[in-house]
Amino acid sequence: MDSFIQTHEPVIRLTAFFAIFAAMALWELRAPRRVLTVSKPRRWSANLGLVALNTLLLRLVFPVAAVGLSATAAGRGWGLLNQVTLPAGVELGLAIVALDLVIWAQHVFFHAVPVLWRLHRVHHADLDYDLTTGARFHPIEILLSMLIKFAAILVLGPSVVAVILFEVILNAMAMFNHGNVHLPERLDRRLRRLLVTPDMHRVHHSVAADEANSNFGFNLSLWDRLFGTYRDQPRGGHAGMTLGIGRA
Ligand SMILES: [Zn+2]
Ligand SMILES: [Zn+2]
Structure with missing residues (x-):
């Protein structure tokens, strides 16, 4: 099972990416949350x-990737x-939750350390907020994230399935919670008990420093509640x- 999933990893990831991308793009067209201010073709091409x-850089620099490790x-x-x-189920759950905590801590770190913030501000420099914002990261931040993930894998020892599932979930959730979509307030409240919703993460993209230094989570809303950054x-x-980006 593991080796089958490992072999087909690129196909699984690409299929999930395109399916979720298409679904979110349609949802944004049908029920947008905000009026976009910058031309979409220009933002989307960037x-x-x-x-x-x-994607290319990651495959070139780390050909084995997290799954291989x-x-x-x-x-x-x-x-x-x-x-x-x-x-197996317990192990899978533990691995995914632990990896999510690592990503949360990494995000806090990238805001707190000035040299890292200079990389991460690329993500915050988007003047609009839609599903493509979720994929907008400085290449060096992407490479550093991969090294942090490697370290987490060596310490934690998650299975191949857990790593792929986590990456697919993170990818999907990044597109979802950066979505320019309108969720009914009651549904948002319910989802937020467990997950990061678009309204929750949008607060993190505010120019106001106190708002930008909150809601660092990507998947589980738990970490921000637990560590007082909600x-x-x-x-x-x-x-x-x-x-x-606000004036620091
Ligand atoms: Zn951030
Ligand atoms: Zn974001």
Whole structure:
């Protein structure tokens, strides 16, 4: 099973990417949350150009990628989860939740350390907010993220399936929670008990420093609540708030 998934990893990831991209793009057209201010072709070509560049760069610099490393770690017994025997579902859940915590901490770190913020501000420099914002990252941030993921895999020892599933979920959730979509408030509230919703993450893209330093999560809303960085709504409201980079 693991080797089948590992072999087909690029196909699984690409299929998931295109399916979710198409679904979110249609949803944004049907029920937009905000009026976009910058020309869409210009933003989309910049954001998707970065995606293409980053994808290529990752494959060139790290040909084995995270999946290959998790297979090696499993074979050699490296990492906590490769040292213990747990039911497969429990192990999968633990691995995904732990990897999500790593991503959350990494995001906080990229805001707190000035040299890292200079990379991460590319993500915040988008003056509009839609599904392509979720893929807009400086190439060096993408490479550093991969190194952090490698370290997490070596310490944690997640299975190949867990790593692929996590990457597909993260990719899907990044497109979802950057979506310029309108969710009914009650549904948003319900989803937010567990997951990061578009309204929750949009607060993080505010020019106001206190709002930008909140809601760092990508998948689970738990970490921001747990570590005191949760902010329910932007002061100016979702339609009125200003997106972008504030004056530090
Ligand atoms: Zn950020
Ligand atoms: Zn974001």
